[in-house]
Amino acid sequence: MIRLSAARLQATDPRRLLLWMPLVSSLVGLLLLWNFGLTVPVYMAVLLLLVGFGGCALFGPARLQGPLLVAAPQVYSLLLLLAWGVALYVLPGHPASGMALLAASLHLPTIYVFLFLQWPPALAVRLSSLTLAVFLGITLPHTWITRAEFGPYEGPGLPLTLLFAHGTLLAVLHSFSQVRDQLAQEQERTRQMHELAHRDPLTGLRNRRALEDDLLGAAAGCLLAVIDIDGLKQDQRYPGPRGGRPAPHALRRGVRAAGRRKWCPGLPHQRRRIRPPDAGRRRRAGDRAARLRAGRRPS
Known part of the structure; x- marks a missing residue:
């Protein structure tokens, strides 16, 4: 049972696993807002959109799951930007705004991972940097307005935190994605060398080395005898x-x-x-x- 579960997990697209994080977090956020009586229409709408998008991408029709999976980073970025802007400029003093800012800053790395899983490292780092730059651009006016205040989301602390923490994360993701691509290329090269060593390139038939490997992997007691009789x-x-x-x-x-x-x-x-x-x-x-x-x- 454990081996079967591991095989299924390995065969699953990692991007589909990432879809569960915003879905579960949005459901928890809806429960918290409802429980504490903080049902702000804007935040509720954003959370409901996240739940609806994640549910359709995971459990919707098969013809829609692929396009929704590809569009997931863009949709999540727009929804997080909406919640980020509302929390900074529309409802800055609302009790739910702090939770919205925290959730947006924590789920922004999910978008980075999505992009690095979906695109080559060079393109993924550019798209991720662009997303971070948009968040920083929206944050800078709020930073100037609250430059004399001190708090987790006031003054220069917020953009500096985004810049250094998320910039470091992007550098690490870029390095890991490059190593992943190198490993994939090395595995493909190893597979090609194994194929050349075990198959005749002219006829496409397996050679003696492949036969010996098959015999070594066969069950005990198997024997193959080739007898040549002259005359x-x-x-x-x-x-x-x-x-x-x-x-x-x-x-x-x-x-x-x-x-x-x-x-x-x-x-x-x-x-x-x-x-x-x-x-x-x-x-x-x-x-x-x-x-x-x-x-x-x-x-």
């Missing part, structure tokens, strides 16, 4: 001991001899060819018998 077709024309065919007798004797020598067919230097013994003498004897039957005397 089998010619020796079938002449009688063997007691009137039988010589090839089966030679094959049986050769296999027994190989077993006594502990012959391993997987090692090139231990290969042996099973050759029927005295094939030339039996051929000459057969020719002599044929001439006698034809009324000719042997020379």
Whole structure:
């Protein structure tokens, strides 16, 4: 059960896992606002939009889940910017504004992660920096107005916190995304080298190295024997001991001899060819018998 859950988690798109964070946080925010009687229409609308978008992206029709997943960073950025601007300029003294500012600043890194999962590192860092710059641009007038005040969301502390904390986070995400891309390229290169080592590029067939790997990974007790018999077709024309065919007798004797020598067919230097013994003498004897039957005397 644990292995099955781990396999399903590994196969899940990480962006879908990120969708759960705004959804759950919005539901908790709605419950808190309702419980404390702080049902501000603007904040309630933003939270309901977050819940609706996350629910449609996770549980909506399959044809809508893909486009909504791609548009998630932009939608979340607009909704967080709306809540950020309302908390700073429209309802600065409302008890719910502090919670809105805190939630926006905490969920802004989710947008960064979305962008780095969705785009290449260079483009993702530009989009994330642009998002952070927009938040800073909206914050600067409020910082100038409250420059003489001291608080978590007043004065120069708020833009400096956004700049240094989120800037450091962007640098770390950029480094991790570059390492992730390098690992993906290395894995692809390793896969290609493995394919070249185990498959003939001309015919597309698996070679001996692939066969040896398959045998090593097979269950205990499996054995593959490849036997090459020289002169089998010619020796079938002449009688063997007691009137039988010589090839089966030679094959049986050769296999027994190989077993006594502990012959391993997987090692090139231990290969042996099973050759029927005295094939030339039996051929000459057969020719002599044929001439006698034809009324000719042997020379």
